[in-house]
Amino acid sequence: MTDTTTAERSHVRGSLNRDRVLHGALEFADREGIEPLTIRRLADHLGVKPMTIYHYVANKEAIIDGMIDLVFDEIERPPADGAWRAGIRSRAASLREVLRRHPWATPLMESRTNPGAATLGHHDAVLACWYRSGLPLELIAHGLAVVDAFVYGFALQEAALPFGDHQGDLTEAAEEIILPLPTGEHPNLVRFTQEHVLQPGYDFGRSFDFGLDLILDGLEAAARRDEDAR
Amino acid sequence: MTDTTTAERSHVRGSLNRDRVLHGALEFADREGIEPLTIRRLADHLGVKPMTIYHYVANKEAIIDGMIDLVFDEIERPPADGAWRAGIRSRAASLREVLRRHPWATPLMESRTNPGAATLGHHDAVLACWYRSGLPLELIAHGLAVVDAFVYGFALQEAALPFGDHQGDLTEAAEEIILPLPTGEHPNLVRFTQEHVLQPGYDFGRSFDFGLDLILDGLEAAARRDEDAR
DNA sequence: GACACTACTCGTACTTAGTACGATGAGTCA
DNA sequence: TGACTCATCGTACTAAGTACGAGTAGTGTC
Numbered sequence: 184m185t186d187t188t189t190a191e192r193s194h195v196r197g198s199l200n201r202d203r204v205l206h207g208a209l210e211f212a213d214r215e216g217i218e219p220l221t222i223r224r225l226a227d228h229l230g231v232k233p234m235t236i237y238h239y240v241a242n243k244e245a246i247i248d249g250m251i252d253l254v255f256d257e258i259e260r261p262p263a264d265g266a267w268r269a270g271i272r273s274r275a276a277s278l279r280e281v282l283r284r285h286p287w288a289t290p291l292m293e294s295r296t297n298p299g300a301a302t303l304g305h306h307d308a309v310l311a312c313w314y315r316s317g318l319p320l321e322l323i324a325h326g327l328a329v330v331d332a333f334v335y336g337f338a339l340q341e342a343a344l345p346f347g348d349h350q351g352d353l354t355e356a357a358e359e360i361i362l363p364l365p366t367g368e369h370p371n372l373v374r375f376t377q378e379h380v381l382q383p384g385y386d387f388g389r390s391f392d393f394g395l396d397l398i399l400d401g402l403e404a405a406a407r408r409d410e411d412a413r
Numbered sequence: 414m415t416d417t418t419t420a421e422r423s424h425v426r427g428s429l430n431r432d433r434v435l436h437g438a439l440e441f442a443d444r445e446g447i448e449p450l451t452i453r454r455l456a457d458h459l460g461v462k463p464m465t466i467y468h469y470v471a472n473k474e475a476i477i478d479g480m481i482d483l484v485f486d487e488i489e490r491p492p493a494d495g496a497w498r499a500g501i502r503s504r505a506a507s508l509r510e511v512l513r514r515h516p517w518a519t520p521l522m523e524s525r526t527n528p529g530a531a532t533l534g535h536h537d538a539v540l541a542c543w544y545r546s547g548l549p550l551e552l553i554a555h556g557l558a559v560v561d562a563f564v565y566g567f568a569l570q571e572a573a574l575p576f577g578d579h580q581g582d583l584t585e586a587a588e589e590i591i592l593p594l595p596t597g598e599h600p601n602l603v604r605f606t607q608e609h610v611l612q613p614g615y616d617f618g619r620s621f622d623f624g625l626d627l628i629l630d631g632l633e634a635a636a637r638r639d640e641d642a643r
Numbered sequence: 644g645a646c647a648c649t650a651c652t653c654g655t656a657c658t659t660a661g662t663a664c665g666a667t668g669a670g671t672c673a
Numbered sequence: 674t675g676a677c678t679c680a681t682c683g684t685a686c687t688a689a690g691t692a693c694g695a696g697t698a699g700t701g702t703c
């Protein structure tokens with residue numbers, strides 16, 4: 184969205200720049216996770232020595248701020264026109280997809296105190312869509328909070344699934360963690376695992392569309408009730 | 414829930430034990446956050462030297478596992494009888510309250526691969542309540558995922574609010590972050606801040622009950638539709 | 644009462660982080 | 674050519690996690 188022209192390098196001498204640092208960090212975190220992301224390893228990944236990085240960013244915190252802003256930049260914004268419900272829906276779906284690509288980011292998205300341009304722009308565009316709905320302000324605020332809570336929480340749960348969400352891993356993990364439990368102590372956990380999680384075709388992600396539509400339906404119903412009440 | 418008898422200390426000599434380590438860590442994290450929680454600082458907090466701690470826990474990861482299990486232990490479980498909706502509702506409210514007391518815990522609740530007894534027991538009790546609802550399995554799975562996603566996501570957002578959620582802090586933060594933005598660049602952000610967030614009596618938390626009821630209503634409606642369809 | 648034993652505590656030190664400070668060297672322009 | 678600039682990096686300091694093994698204070702035994 185915010186187009187990252189590679190322009191501003193007037194001095195071509197340097198092979199590195201802030202952009203490459205941030206994208207390198209993003210790649211690294213996607214592959215290895217955010218905890219293993221250290222300045223030294225990032226430097227290796229970028230083919231430079233650790234201290235070189237500090238020429239482009241103030242410190243590690245600034246790198247994380249920048250990474251989160253890159254993530255926000257990837258999220259599809261609701262179009263400036265069209266039905267609000269479709270806009271909110273597709274933005275929510277996009278947010279979820281982006282968080283699947285960057286599972287380490289979920290807990291950080293709303294907790295950074297130094298929002299970047301893409302972050303602010305994204306939130307502004309989302310608010311624009313909500314405002315366009317014509318819903319009463321109270322409902323807009325509720326909708327905003329509930330939809331985002333749902334998407335972030337869902338992403339948090341998806342991130343906790345044994346990686347890749349390629350069936351096999353999940354099956355394996357379920358069998359390793361749940362089934363060997365002391366016999367009979369957690370009957371419901373075992374039952375649910377066996378008759379649902381371990382069934383062929385099981386897909387946690389299916390609950391996403393279900394939940395999102397459930398929430399949007401509920402909001403529209405509330406809007407109708409609200410309208411009738413005046 | 415899992416009652417933590419101080420019994421198993423047959424040798425009274427030691428002033429420390431695993432329990433005190435974990436509770437100390439919990440207190441520390443509640444007060445200072447989880448990042449500042451280091452073995453050295455925890456040792457200070459407990460009045461011992463760092464290496465003493467390792468007599469009671471294998472390593473820092475084990476401390477975090479234990480802390481999360483303590484948090485799960487604080488969550489009110491749905492009672493073994495009574496209406497499922499009330500059980501799910503009060504458990505969700507309790508989960509949210511617990512996560513408010515331990516905001517650092519939210520991202521970790523579902524991502525630890527070494528669940529403790531309280532964690533497993535909690536999930537088993539929640540599943541029991543869902544099963545008691547008599548909803549079709551597919552709906553149970555959706556309900557489970559959607560309610561938890563909502564609560565965790567909501568907690569994540571609440572944790573991101575300038576601490577204490579004592580009005581003043583939030584007002585201050587909103588004024589410091591949003592209002593000084595480049596004039597006119599984020600009209601919706603500014604508008605929403607002014608006409609909603611900065612209004613007297615604003616309370617983000619109100620959206621919790623709204624969202625939770627919206628989801629539960631939606632589930633009941635889906636259950637009715639499902640029943641009619643057979 | 645002396646002694647060995649055990650459980651707990653801690654001192655020391657090694658490894659891996661973040662990063663301050665200043666040196667080096669390559670290109671640029673006068 | 675020499676002064677200047679800027680990107681890169683070497684060195685080193687501080688703070689983490691924690692391995693290893695030494696001290697020590699009770700306890701039970703003869």
